[in-house]
Every structure is written in C-alpha cells, then in structure tokens.
Amino acid sequence: MKARKSKKRAPSFRKLLKTSKVKLDNKLKNKQYKQQSTAKKYRKEQRKLRQAVKDVVSKKPVLLEDGKHILRAQRTEEEEEEEALPLDMMDEDDLQLLKDLGQVPSFLTRDLSSSEPVHIKKRKQESIIDKYEKVPRRLQTEPEKEVIHLLPIKDKCGIIPQTREKPVVNINANEEEEQEEMEFEEVVTEDPLPKLTTEEYVIERRRKLQDRKIHIAALASAILSDPESNIKKLKELRAMLMEQDPDVAVIVRKLVMVSLMELFKDITPSYKIRPLTETEKASKVRKETQKLREFEEGLVSQYKFYLENLEQIIKDWKQRKLKKSNVVSLKAYKGLAEVAVKSLCELLVALPHFNFHNNIIVLIVPLMNDKSKLISEMCCEAVQKLFKQDKLGHASLGVVKVISGFVKSQNYVVRSELLKSFLYLRIKEIEVKKDTEDINAPKKFMSYKEKRKSLSRMQRKWKKAEEKLERELREAEASESTEKKMKLHTETLNMVFVTYFRILKKAQRSPLLPAVLEGLAKFAHLINVEFFDDLLVVLHTLIESGELSYRECLHCVHTAFHILSGQGDVLNIDPMKFYTHLYKTLFKLHAGATNEDVEIVLQCLDVMLTKRRKQVSQQRALAFIKRLCTLALHVLPNSSIGILATNRVLMHTFPKTDLLLDNESQGSGIFLPELDEPEYCNAQNTALWELHALRRHYHPVVQRFASHLIAGAPSEGSEALRLDLSRRSAIELFETYNMKTMTFNPPVTSVNPTKKDTIFHVDSYLNEDLNQLIRTHSNETIIQLPLDFTRYLKTSVQ
Numbered sequence: 001m002k003a004r005k006s007k008k009r010a011p012s013f014r015k016l017l018k019t020s021k022v023k024l025d026n027k028l029k030n031k032q033y034k035q036q037s038t039a040k041k042y043r044k045e046q047r048k049l050r051q052a053v054k055d056v057v058s059k060k061p062v063l064l065e066d067g068k069h070i071l072r073a074q075r076t077e078e079e080e081e082e083e084a085l086p087l088d089m090m091d092e093d094d095l096q097l098l099k100d101l102g103q104v105p106s107f108l109t110r111d112l113s114s115s116e117p118v119h120i121k122k123r124k125q126e127s128i129i130d131k132y133e134k135v136p137r138r139l140q141t142e143p144e145k146e147v148i149h150l151l152p153i154k155d156k157c158g159i160i161p162q163t164r165e166k167p168v169v170n171i172n173a174n175e176e177e178e179q180e181e182m183e184f185e186e187v188v189t190e191d192p193l194p195k196l197t198t199e200e201y202v203i204e205r206r207r208k209l210q211d212r213k214i215h216i217a218a219l220a221s222a223i224l225s226d227p228e229s230n231i232k233k234l235k236e237l238r239a240m241l242m243e244q245d246p247d248v249a250v251i252v253r254k255l256v257m258v259s260l261m262e263l264f265k266d267i268t269p270s271y272k273i274r275p276l277t278e279t280e281k282a283s284k285v286r287k288e289t290q291k292l293r294e295f296e297e298g299l300v301s302q303y304k305f306y307l308e309n310l311e312q313i314i315k316d317w318k319q320r321k322l323k324k325s326n327v328v329s330l331k332a333y334k335g336l337a338e339v340a341v342k343s344l345c346e347l348l349v350a351l352p353h354f355n356f357h358n359n360i361i362v363l364i365v366p367l368m369n370d371k372s373k374l375i376s377e378m379c380c381e382a383v384q385k386l387f388k389q390d391k392l393g394h395a396s397l398g399v400v401k402v403i404s405g406f407v408k409s410q411n412y413v414v415r416s417e418l419l420k421s422f423l424y425l426r427i428k429e430i431e432v433k434k435d436t437e438d439i440n441a442p443k444k445f446m447s448y449k450e451k452r453k454s455l456s457r458m459q460r461k462w463k464k465a466e467e468k469l470e471r472e473l474r475e476a477e478a479s480e481s482t483e484k485k486m487k488l489h490t491e492t493l494n495m496v497f498v499t500y501f502r503i504l505k506k507a508q509r510s511p512l513l514p515a516v517l518e519g520l521a522k523f524a525h526l527i528n529v530e531f532f533d534d535l536l537v538v539l540h541t542l543i544e545s546g547e548l549s550y551r552e553c554l555h556c557v558h559t560a561f562h563i564l565s566g567q568g569d570v571l572n573i574d575p576m577k578f579y580t581h582l583y584k585t586l587f588k589l590h591a592g593a594t595n596e597d598v599e600i601v602l603q604c605l606d607v608m609l610t611k612r613r614k615q616v617s618q619q620r621a622l623a624f625i626k627r628l629c630t631l632a633l634h635v636l637p638n639s640s641i642g643i644l645a646t647n648r649v650l651m652h653t654f655p656k657t658d659l660l661l662d663n664e665s666q667g668s669g670i671f672l673p674e675l676d677e678p679e680y681c682n683a684q685n686t687a688l689w690e691l692h693a694l695r696r697h698y699h700p701v702v703q704r705f706a707s708h709l710i711a712g713a714p715s716e717g718s719e720a721l722r723l724d725l726s727r728r729s730a731i732e733l734f735e736t737y738n739m740k741t742m743t744f745n746p747p748v749t750s751v752n753p754t755k756k757d758t759i760f761h762v763d764s765y766l767n768e769d770l771n772q773l774i775r776t777h778s779n780e781t782i783i784q785l786p787l788d789f790t791r792y793l794k795t796s797v798q
Helices: 002-006 013-017 021-058 064-084 092-103 105-109 128-133 171-190 198-225 233-242 249-267 278-282 287-319 330-350 357-367 373-389 394-409 417-424 448-454 457-477 482-506 513-522 529-545 550-565 576-588 593-610 618-631 637-653 655-661 690-694 700-710 730-736 768-776 787-797
Strands: 147-154 159-165
Touching (some): 233 249, 330 357, 330 373, 357 373, 357 394, 373 394, 373 417, 394 417, 482 513, 529 550, 529 576, 550 593, 576 618, 637 700
Antiparallel strands (some): 147 159
C-alpha cells in the first residue's frame, strides 16, 4: 500500500486541460524548429553534392591549399562520427588492435580515412583530381524522424515504453504543390472575362442597382420601425457610401446620402444630446434608460461620421482629387457634391436644435459664395429659410456671426446674396431697444408680507392659487422668455450693423453696397438715433461722389428716408437734397434696362411723400405728380400702372393738387420743367395733359387709370376703379402686370365680327370713347384720325 501511495499519480484529464497555453505553444515551436533544422541539414548536404558534381564536370583545378582544407574538414567530421559510435558494437580483438596501433607514432599522424601509406607527401606527381576521387563519399542521410510517445505497457518484467514514428511532411513536395497551384491560379486569371454586349451590360447594371435599392430600403425600414434596437444598422447603411462597384457606385452613393438624411430627420429627438459624465456612466440605471443611452450615443456618433463623409465628398470635388480606387470619375464628383450640399442644407433647416449644427453652418456659409450657381443658390435658400422659421434666434445668431467673419476674411469680395440673406431675419417682429434696462422686467409674485398688508384672508387664498396655476402654465409652455429673445436679437442686429458699417467705411466701391443699403433701409427703425446724422452724411457723400450707379443712388435715397421715417421723426432734419436728387434723376428711367428700377422709385415715393405728408409742401407734391405723369409715357405698361397708382394716392393725400386737372387755373410764373428744384419749378401753372394721351394707351388697365385720374380719382361712380385695382398698392400692381414673359397681361381677346352688324373691335387698343365715335359717325369723315386709318375704318364698317 505504501509503495502504491509513493508512486506518482498520472495527471487527470482536467489537469491536462488546465495546462498552460504558453507550454503548449513552446512545445509546438520546438517541434517546428526540429523539423526546420533537419530539413536545413538535408538541403545543405544536397547543395554540397551538387557543387562537387559541377566542379568535376567542369574540370576546374582546385588549389592544393583548398584541397587540404577539404580533407581536414572531412577528417574532423569522420572523427566526430567515430567518436559517436558506441564501443559495444566492436569485438575485443578489434579493440586490442586499435590500442596497439595507438601506441605507434605513425598511427597518430596517419590519415585513417584513406588506404594510402604514411609518407604520401613524397609523391609530388599525383594529380589533384585523383586525390579528390579518393575522398570517401557520404551517403544521403534522411532527416531524423520524430517519435511520438504512446502509453506504456506494463508486464511481469516491468514497464515497456511504446513509441511511434511521426510522419514527416515532405517540404519539397509541398513547395512543388504550392508552385503548381500558383501556376494554375495564374493561368486562371489570365483567361479573359467573357465580353458582354451593350444590352447585356445594361441588364446586368439594372439588376445590380435594383439589388442595392432593395438593400437600402430594407435597412431604412428596419431603422424606422425600431430605431433604438436597430441603431447599429445605420453603420451598415453608412458603409454603402463607399460603394466600390464602378457600374453603380455614383447612383448608390447618392441614394445612400439622401436616405441617411431622411432617416436622421425622422429619428432625431427634439433636444440636444449631451455626453454622459463619469458619475452618470458609473451609476446603475434601468434597462430602458441604458437602452436609451446606447441609442443616443450611437445616433450622435453615426450622425457625426455622416457629416464627415459629406464634408469629405465636397472637399474631393473642390480639390479635384481622384481616389486611388478610381471608382468614381472626376466628372461624377460634381453630382455627388451637389447631393451632399443638398443634404447639408436640409439638415441645417430641419435640425437647428441638434448636435453639430454649428459645424453645418461653418460648411454651408463658404458654399454660399461658391462659383457654381446651383450650389450657391441652394445654400442661400437654406439660410433664408432658416432665418424665416427661427423664432428663438439661436440659429440665426450663429449664421450671422459666421457670415460676418467670412465677409471680412474675404476682404468684402463676395456675392451680394450673402448680405441679402440678412433681409429675411425675423427681428422686425420684436421691439429691440438700446439698453436692457428698458426691457420690461419679468413679473414678480407678491411676498407674504405684502399679501398680509394689502389682501384679506380670502383674497390671499385666491392669490396663492392663481400664482400656483401661473407657475404651472409657464413650466408647461417651456417657452423662451422675452428678455432672452431680446438679448439674442440685439446681439444679432449688432453683428449685422457692424458688417454694414464696415462695408460703408472700407469698401464703398464694392458690389455689396446695394445689399448694404437695402439692409439699412429694412432695419433703419432699429438703428440708434445717435448714428443718424453720421449715416445721412455718409449716404449724401456717396451720392455726390458720382461713383455709384443709378440703382445704388436710389438705394441711398430709400435708406435715408427709412431712417428719418422711424425714430428720425423726432429730429429736425429737412432732407431737401435727397428730394432734389430723386426729382432730377426720374427721367433716367425708360422702357429699356432701367424699367426694373421703377420698383425702387415707387418705394422711395411712398416713404418720401405719403408717409412724410406733414413735412411735404404743396409745391413739392405738385412738381412730383407732374413729373411722374410725364414719366408714365416713357416706360412699360406695368411701370405706367404703378406710377399712375402712386399719383392716385398722392391726389388723395394732397387734395389741393386737383388744380392740375383744370387747364384754366393760372398762378404766378411759368412752369419750368427743366428746373431740378421741385419747390421752384412753378408746377401749379401747368396741367396733366399726359393723362389724355394715356387714355389712348394700348393697355386697358393704363386706360382705366388715366380715365380715373382725369375724373378726379373718385371712389364711387362710373369712373371709380375696380376693387382688384383700388385695393392693391403701386408695387403690387407693378409686379402683377409685369411683362417678363413677353405676353400681354391681361391677354388680348379676339372676336370674329358678322357681316351686317360689323363693328371694328378695338377694345384692347382704343378706348371706349373712340368706339362710340365709330358707331355714331360711321358714314362721316373722322378728322381727328389720320386719313389712311379713316378709310380703313369706313370700309370695315360698310
């Protein structure tokens, strides 16, 4: 029993499983090293044999010293082998013989590997080749075989170890097989692919594209159905932005960009996601909360990567950089960039509250000044749309800051559309004042002492309930306070005015000047009164410099009167120089290129005369009405309608101007139409004869307005205007009857006359009085008309 206990126990199966992985790796490495060393020895011997054969065949003589070295090396190898041989394999007689020979001196100096005598050096005539041939050859030795130790067998004699030879892998054979496989692969790759016809290629491309579309739709549907569970599929969908198939790469990438954009618009929450703190990450939460956190984290990361992909696409297009894969051509980069910009614009407008909105703004603003008209328009429209729908002012402030910095960095050499986008800001809806002290303070609730002093017990009870309800309503609305909105709008306006004043000061010849003047006119009521005098001086200096175009001068006049019509009413300033400039430059308008400038003139007249009626004298009003009627003869019909509508308003605003309709009224002096001063041209001594010429205008609406003004612009009666004409402003009428499409508005109606009751229809060309004249005097000669036209009318009526 003791003997049994002292014996070492065999390791159990569990212990074998627990064997260190390092030991197993070491054993494997040792086995591999043995195999490699054996193979190395074998290759070395083969190399020596091949070299010996080559030397013999080529019959190259070997130097004697080299031969000696070879013999010595050979002897050392054989001595090592002999020492390695066991002495048990030799007989006693042989051993005795070797001992006896060892005592002889010649035995020690003799080469035992050859049968030559001791004094071999004396034979000087012996050839080197014969000597080399006498060197014994070593047979090709096989590599050592690795032995696998098996379980031992126990019998009466004891334990018998069991082994088995491990089959050696023939390395040369494996190398030959690998070479054959490589050759086979090369042969296979060299085979040309079957060439497809055009029809087969189109069918194959449609099939690929349909497969990609189905895959995109499946991923998008899965994400929309359960965003929290399938948020990881966003990564799979985003990976398709790197489509490598050149046949469908461009279309697939465009589809993926648009699909991801729509997905983010749908699944993005209505709040900004902030990163979790270390304390929040370490704390234990419910499964639902953890799931929501994982969803938010995945959404933000994928949204960030998506924006980076869009930015990279735009950069590649800008730099004309061709990728190594060469999947997308340089021509296709523009189409991809347009889709990327469109996606960014949609996200800019749809997700102003979400993460990375400022990053999108930084990408979009430089593209507003892009050379490509399509991309520039897309970005400008997106920014304008954002300004229109931004009620709080956070997003607007961010965009205005970036635009202001970009304009300054480009040294004011940018498109005017960048500054025109400021006109869409919603700041006009809220009253913005100079100081925050003027802003109404938030409502304060009464303290307990105040209630006790001024209210009874029942009143205090009702007051408490009312205050509680008001607090709950405020929390439920969760709306921004008026004070915060005003601060944001004030800061935004400051940035806008800083940009405008920089351009007025440093870049007066810049093409941005019209946009600056237009913006100042829009926000003039919000400018501080302290700057009014300086602004008017700058505007008048710009007009007098002569470097501005006519349209820019009109913008200066419009801006000056907008400034004076708001808070400027309290200032005692007479802008006579601006009235004079507009009066003397009205005749620069005509039916050609300057016809579009009539709209700005109508806006100026409305601010200068109608809204400042108390500061305008009768002589000034008469002079402008007379000059406007003369101008109506020189411009297109829509401009004539707008001018006549303005005269109608002025005749209602200044009733004494009806003396221009009476040609018998006389005053002191003679009318001087060439004089540039409206106060001293004696306009009361003339009449509006232009209206009689306009009654014969080919446009029916111009005829109607002329007849209406000749009758004194009545609000009732036969000469009164229709409601659709009387209720519209002059600018609305100008836009309604615009002739940009080169068609009549309203269209001319054609009527086929009968033989007996033939009346020549001239409703679209002549007025009603002339038609009545033709009906009553069909057989008489009409002296007022030219002779040829009279004959034509008589023959047509007969």
